[in-house]
Amino acid sequence: MSLLFNLLLFAFLCCLLEHVNTQSVHRRFEYKYSFKPPYLAQKDGSVPFWEYGGNAIASSENVRLAPSLRSQKGAIWSKQPINFDWWEVDIMFKVTGRGRIGADGLAFWYTTTRGEYTGEVFGSSDQWNGLGLIFDSFDNDNKHNNPYIMAVVNDGTKIFDHKSDGSSQLLSGCLRDFRNKPYPTRAKVEYYLNTLTVYFHNGMTTNEADYELCFRVENVVLPRGGYFGLSAATGGLADDHDVIHFLTTSLHTTQQQGGQQISADEQQKLSQEYQQYQQKLEQQKDQYRKDHPDEVRDKEGEFEDWFESDGQREFRQIWQGVMSLQDTLRDLNKKVDEVIGKQTNSLSLLSAVYSHTQGQPAQPQVPGQAPSQMPSLPIGRHDWDSLVTNNQIMINTVAELKGFIIEVSRKSDSILASGGAGGGAASGINPQFLVEMRDSLNQLKANVAGVTQRITSQPQIAQQACPAVSCVSLTGLLTVVASQLVIMFLYALYKEKKEAQAKKLF
Secondary structure (H helix, E strand, O other), rough: OOOHHHHHHHHHHHHHHHHHHHOOOOEOOHHHHHOOOOOOOOOOOOOOEEEEEEOOOOOOEEEEOOOOOOOOEEEEEEEEOOOEEEEEEEEEEEOOOEEEEEEOOEEEEEOOOOOOOOOOOOOOOOEEEEEEEEEEOOOOOOOOOOOEEEEEEEOOOOOOOOOOOOOOOEEEEEEEOOOOOOEEEEEEEEEOEEEEEEEEOOOOOOOOOEEEEEEEEEEOOOOOOEEEEEEEEOOOOOEEEEEEEEEEEEEHHHHHHHHHHHHHHHHHHHHHHHHHHHHHHHHHHHHHHHOHHHHHHHHHHHHHHOOOOHHHHHHHHHHHHHHHHHHHHHHHHHHHHHHHHHHHHHHHHHHHHHHHHHOOOOOOOOOOOOOOOOOOOOOOOHHHHHHHHHHHHHHHHHHHHHHHHHHHHHHHHHHHHHHHOOOOOHHOOOHHHHHHHHHHHHHHHHHHHHHHHHHHHHOOOHHHOOOOOOOHHHHHHHHHHHHHHHHHHHHHHHHHHHHHHHHHOO
């Protein structure tokens, strides 16, 4: 009988504990004790409901408590104390630096009074009354246990021990690395029913639910009506200490939430007032539409263009993605067509060259078929070396011809100048000039003969590489060039003579 009674008593206690543990918690976001981007700071640099000082800098995206410079300190504090007992704070921050070791760290505060902005304990005041959650990144005691997250509760009389990193004063803590992470790190601090719980997000993923328990401490008594704050400091080493958002949620038990509920009469009264306000607003809108029909029509159409539904937004984003993919595919198609066209032309030209080399007519390339296999070249390495030598000889010969032409031009200019100055001497050709021109032609003929002899002494590679019907010998080419030069020179003399005779008439 006693055993049955003990079992029933145990079952009753289990049910009671389960009821207490599963007691629903009502949560409410407290915007007056929070800040987050975008537009975190106003145009004048202030943060609504918060005050910051020291070396702290507030922007539209974050609050930099301490920059990566030596001996910097800064803090930000809420303007008003909280008016609820239990709370949860979500802090997103980044601690980044170029060094392998950083300093000094960042701290979250819940104290009865606001601390300093350039204090001795991570930028805040020492001997605080409340909770300090410290993210310590520098190893002062050289025990290789940093970066470290620790909670320190102070009653306003204790001085923080920097030399031992507060190891003798901490309430609890955990060893976690929060420096130089690819994504922002997060800490969730919950104080509910005198139980302090800290969760940590290591910043290695973007999953917001990827938290791990850092520590949990029961029977923690904190003073009521405290201020929230964040501070950071640097020393000989320096990191950027950026806080991206600070979100505060008040926690209420079922009894507290029930005590805050309003009565049915008050609810009915408020609903009636709301309905009356809505009716009055609709009447004013109707009256404005009657008085300004054109303006209202234009504004309504304009507002319809400004806003879009969720379905329209999703369809627009899908359509933009499809159009961008279509443009990319069109560009790729054009590039591939250009590459294929160039490759086809190159293969056709090579086929024609190799076919002429083998003495066979070129076969037209049929679209859609693979190109025919190219025959091997009919010449070897030695033949190619000979061909390169012949080309060098041709280049030297052309250079000699260029020098000769320049010399002839210089002499012709001097003769024309002397003829123009002498007057009557321009009517005839100087015999000395004829002798020089004859010597020059003989020298050109000798050079051409020497070039021809040197080319014929080398293997006839060029003739093998060219079709028989289209190749021109070097001797013929040089003869044609020399003839053209002589004709141009004689024409210049003839023209100069005619101009001199025409001058005599005037």
